[in-house]
Amino acid sequence: MILxxxxxxxxxPLFILIVLLAFSRGRYWKQLRATKAYFIFHFASTCVLSFLLTLPKLVRISEMHIDYTYFYAYWGTYLISAVLIFFVLREIYGELMKPLPEIRRLGMLAFRWIMVISGVIGFVIAFSSVLISSHSFASMLIYLSQLCVRSVSILELCLLAFIALTIRNLGRSFRSPLFGLALGFGIDAASEFVMTAIGQLRNAQIWSAPEFILQILTTCVLVTWITYFLLPERQEEREIAIIPVQSPLIRWNDVAQALGHSTPRVAMGASSGFFLQDVERVVDRVLARNSQLDAANSGTKAG
Structure with a gap:
């Protein structure tokens, strides 16, 4: 098993290189810059870590120096990968939601706030670790890396669930490379949660059964990406995505557009109603307008 x-x-590293080459063949190579940066960094970091594992066989070097170097290289790349994956998820969402600019705008705003809040939490943890002498830099790095990875893993699973539920309404199919990216990250996040729990229960080492299973799942993720990037895209997905008229996302996009308009300022006074009444009126107007359009389309078809 260890072998x-x-x-x-x-x-x-070979599998990641194949993923990178397959991804460069598609049209998303120039559009998804964060994804391209992630794959390049993932390939470089994996090569470095693999080289560090074989370095004691090539040169005479103390095991302590190798352990220290590998430790900081592993957890440093672990943290940077989590940050890059966050931007990849944001990029995938933005690319999928291009036909719905108002919903896309709200979603990108939510991603921005998540990034700001996560940065503040990370800064507080790092600053508090410096003040408390009992916490070493190594323990702070491990804790911060695990916190970032778990937070991003939750985002990965949420994005996968959202895409799986709305992929048809967005004018895409399950063969889309965007869905393949989200699927791979979702599998990676789920396996990370499960195997981390098992590893903590059994105090697993680097060469152990939990790590072996995790490595198998990592290989499955890479094979999934290779398959999706090598599969030919459907002709309709190479063009601008067309959302079906009956899709509820169009109505929600109208609602988001109506809510996004600034209202004129008025003098402050006693409120005569609950503030959600304005939102309800906007939704009612949008739904009424869409109902009229549906009735007009039905009449046209009947005629």
Missing amino acids: AEKILVYLE
Whole structure:
């Protein structure tokens, strides 16, 4: 089992290189810049970590120096990868929601606030670790990396669930490379949660059964990406996505557009109604307008 795990670990850079080459063949190579940066960084960091594992066999160096170097290289790339994945998820969402600019705007705003709040939390943790002498830099790095990865993993699962539920209404199919990206990140996040819990219960080492299973799942994610990037896209997905008229997302986009308009300022006074009444009136107007359009379309078809 240890031999099989080592083979998968050393083959991982090759799989990532194939993913990178397959991704460069598609039209998203120039559009998804954060995804491209993530794959390049993932390939470079995996090569460095694999090289550090084989370095003691090439040169005479103390095991302590190798352990220290590998420790900081692993957790440093772990943290940077979590930050890059966040921008990849934001990019995937933005690309999928292009036909619905108002919903897209609200979603991108939510991503921005998540980034700001996460940055503040990370700064507070780092600053408090510096003040408390009992916390070493290594323990702070591990805690901060795990916190970021778990937060991003939740976003990965939420994005996958959202895309799986709305992919048809967005004018896409499950063969879309965007869905393939979200699927791969979702599998990676789920396996990370499960295997981390198992590893903590059994106090797993680097060459152990939980790590071997995690490496198998990582390889499955890479194979999934390779398959999606090599599959030919449907002709209709190469063009601008057309959302079906009956899609409820169009109505919600109208609601978001209506809510996004600034209202004129008035003098402050006693409120005569609940503030959600304004929102309800906007929704009623949008739904009434869409009902009239549906009735007009039905009349046209009947005629």
